[in-house]
Amino acid sequence: MINKIIDTENxxxxxxxxxxxxxxxQKFIDCDDFLSISTIxxxxxxxxxxxxxxxxxxxxxxxxxxxxxxxxxxxVLPNDDGFLNKDIxxxxxxxxxxxxxxxxxTHFTQSEIDEMKTNPFFATINWDEVKIEPVxxx
Numbered sequence: 001m002i003n004k005i006i007d008t009e010n011x012x013x014x015x016x017x018x019x020x021x022x023x024x025x026q027k028f029i030d031c032d033d034f035l036s037i038s039t040i041x042x043x044x045x046x047x048x049x050x051x052x053x054x055x056x057x058x059x060x061x062x063x064x065x066x067x068x069x070x071x072x073x074x075x076v077l078p079n080d081d082g083f084l085n086k087d088i089x090x091x092x093x094x095x096x097x098x099x100x101x102x103x104x105x106t107h108f109t110q111s112e113i114d115e116m117k118t119n120p121f122f123a124t125i126n127w128d129e130v131k132i133e134p135v136x137x138x
Contacts, residue, residue, distance in 0.1 A: 022052050
């Protein structure tokens with residue numbers, strides 16, 4: 001999965017825009033003008049409201065998942081020693097395998113990855129080419 005990690009910022013923006021549209025549609029449904037349109041159009045708008053509400057619920061779940069404690073490996077180069085590591089002692093980042101031995105952090109949360117993407121230290125990394133995969137729980 002090449003960089004399919006959920007971008008919480010974009011999801012939150014999409015959720016905000018969707019909730020704004022739902023609110024506007026609800027205001028129309030609650031006004032007298034809604035009663036003046038045909039029954040078929042009323043049903044179509046009601047179905048649209050239901051679909052938007054279902055999508056909103058889906059966005060909430062995706063945001064919750066993205067903000068969870070799931071951890072991921074970050075493979076910058078396509079070889080066995082191309083994984084991002086962080087020295088726990090001094091905080092220095094380097095590339096090596098993804099095994100970790102207690103001295104090095106090899107698994108990162110979504111919020112840590114999001115911070116890396118905005119950190120100037122990682123500016124040369126093309127994040128669209130980085131392979132980010134969930135760590136299988138043991």
